[in-house]
Amino acid sequence: MAAGRAEPADRGFYVYGIVGTERPELTGVTGVDGRSAVFMHEEDGLGAIVSEVPLAEFGEDALRRNLEELSWVAEKVRAHEDVLERAAREAPVLPLRFGTIYRSLDGLRELLTKERGQLATTLEELRGKREWGVKCVIDRERLGQAVHATDPRATQLAEAAEGKPTGTAYLGRKRLERHLGARADELATRLTTAAHERLAAVAHRAVSEGNAQLKAAYLVEEARDNEFRQALEELGREYEPFGIRFELTGPWPPYSFVGERTA
Amino acid sequence: MSSGELVSADPSITLVELVDRLLDKGVVVSGEVTIAVADVDLIRLGLRVLLSSVETIEKQR
Numbered sequence: 352m353a354a355g356r357a358e359p360a361d362r363g364f365y366v367y368g369i370v371g372t373e374r375p376e377l378t379g380v381t382g383v384d385g386r387s388a389v390f391m392h393e394e395d396g397l398g399a400i401v402s403e404v405p406l407a408e409f410g411e412d413a414l415r416r417n418l419e420e421l422s423w424v425a426e427k428v429r430a431h432e433d434v435l436e437r438a439a440r441e442a443p444v445l446p447l448r449f450g451t452i453y454r455s456l457d458g459l460r461e462l463l464t465k466e467r468g469q470l471a472t473t474l475e476e477l478r479g480k481r482e483w484g485v486k487c488v489i490d491r492e493r494l495g496q497a498v499h500a501t502d503p504r505a506t507q508l509a510e511a512a513e514g515k516p517t518g519t520a521y522l523g524r525k526r527l528e529r530h531l532g533a534r535a536d537e538l539a540t541r542l543t544t545a546a547h548e549r550l551a552a553v554a555h556r557a558v559s560e561g562n563a564q565l566k567a568a569y570l571v572e573e574a575r576d577n578e579f580r581q582a583l584e585e586l587g588r589e590y591e592p593f594g595i596r597f598e599l600t601g602p603w604p605p606y607s608f609v610g611e612r613t614a
Numbered sequence: 615m616s617s618g619e620l621v622s623a624d625p626s627i628t629l630v631e632l633v634d635r636l637l638d639k640g641v642v643v644s645g646e647v648t649i650a651v652a653d654v655d656l657i658r659l660g661l662r663v664l665l666s667s668v669e670t671i672e673k674q675r
Contacts, residue, residue, distance in 0.1 A: 363647060411647050418653045421660050428632045449636035452647035462643050484631055600628065606635040 363409055363452040364392075364459060367400040367434045368604065371474040373442035374398055380437055383430040384408060392456060394463035397470060400438055401459070409452055435604045443477045445470060446604040473609060480555055480570050481602035483579065487543055487565040491535065493594025498534045505531055539564075542595060546586050553579045558607050568607035633657060 365383055370391075380389040382402025392399045407413055417423045431449050438444045453459045463470070499505045508530060512523030543565040550569055551557035559567035571579045580599075587597050637654045 366643075369641070409647065414647060414649065415653060418649065418657055419660070421657070424633065424657055425629055428629075428636045431636055432632055446636075446640045448638075448640035448642050448648070450647070450649040451643055454646045458644075458646050466643070484635075600631050603631075603635060606639040609639070609641045 361406050362403045363406050363454050364401050364456060365404045365409060366447050366451045366453065366459060367431060368438060368447050369445040369470055370398045370438065370442050371471060372396060375438040375441035380434055382434065383427050389434055392459060394460055395467060397463045397467060399459055399463060400434065404452065414450060439604045443474050444604050445474055445609050446606050477605050480572050482605045482607055483569045483571055483599060483601035484603060485550060485565065485567050485569065485583065486598045488596045488598060489539055489564065490594030494535045494539060495531050497593045498531055498538055502534055542590060542593060549582055549586065553582050556608055570605055570608045630661060633661060
């Protein structure tokens with residue numbers, strides 16, 4: 352560790368996000384290095400939320416090493432998120448990917464100038480909207496029981512296995528398990544797809560890494576937050592007998608709606 | 615509710631969600647230092663190992 356004050360060449364500029372004409376108050380906010388003040392770098396009507404970082408911790412090689420330490424990652428992603436959440440309370444913010452660092456403010460200036468149109472348009476779309484994350488957790492045993500109770504074929508297979516010699520009964524049970532497993536998968540996919548559609552209907556935009564295990568993000572207008580929560584609560588009640596539970600996280604800065612893979 | 619509080623109370627869930635968002639989503643710009651995709655995959659792998667060991671400990675209780 353270098354002692355004393357670092358030279359400017361040892362410092363980089365960590366960028367958290369970009370704001371438009373509305374500016375959040377950043378006084379007293381500390382950056383990802385745990386000590387440097389977060390400030391606004393202004394350029395032609397856009398503002399970048401920035402703090403200085405020591406390259407000994409955030410330079411290319413150091414960063415790669417540090418990313419192997421989960422405790423470091425956990426601390427730093429939380430710090431990045433804290434800065435953005437503070438800002439997002441007061442103004443629309445475009446969240447940048449973790450670990451975006453410039454060696455000088457020139458590079459940042461160039462970005463804000465060159466991408467100005469696109470950045471401003473996206474900021475305008477995000478105004479008054481927040482991201483919510485929804486995941487569903489499936490209790491396979493309960494889902495299996497729900498399938499078993501309503502599926503005539505399962506009852507047949509179960510009855511057929513009863514009172515048979517051990518070997519035959521074993522094969523019968525295996526057949527029943529396979530049958531129930533396939534039906535449970537079908538049912539889970541059908542239910543989570545329907546859930547996604549109902550939630551997306553309340554959202555401005557939605558993205559889903561869809562399969563049986565719903566993992567989705569919804570960009571919801573603040574005015575429709577209650578509607579969104581109600582829809583989720585209803586789904587929770589309806590799906591409870593199938594062993595499907597929803598996990599809600601957020602509100603997040605709109606990470607899932609500013610990258611390349613949004614739809 | 616206040617817009618600053620995350621709903622999820624489970625810190626391990628929140629960490630996974632954070633890593634999923636901050637390292638895989640968000641605006642990608644040509645910073646002079648950025649994180650390579652391979653590094654992100656490494657972190658995810660590490661998180662999965664960590665979380666599955668936490669689950670195992672909880673089940674053994």
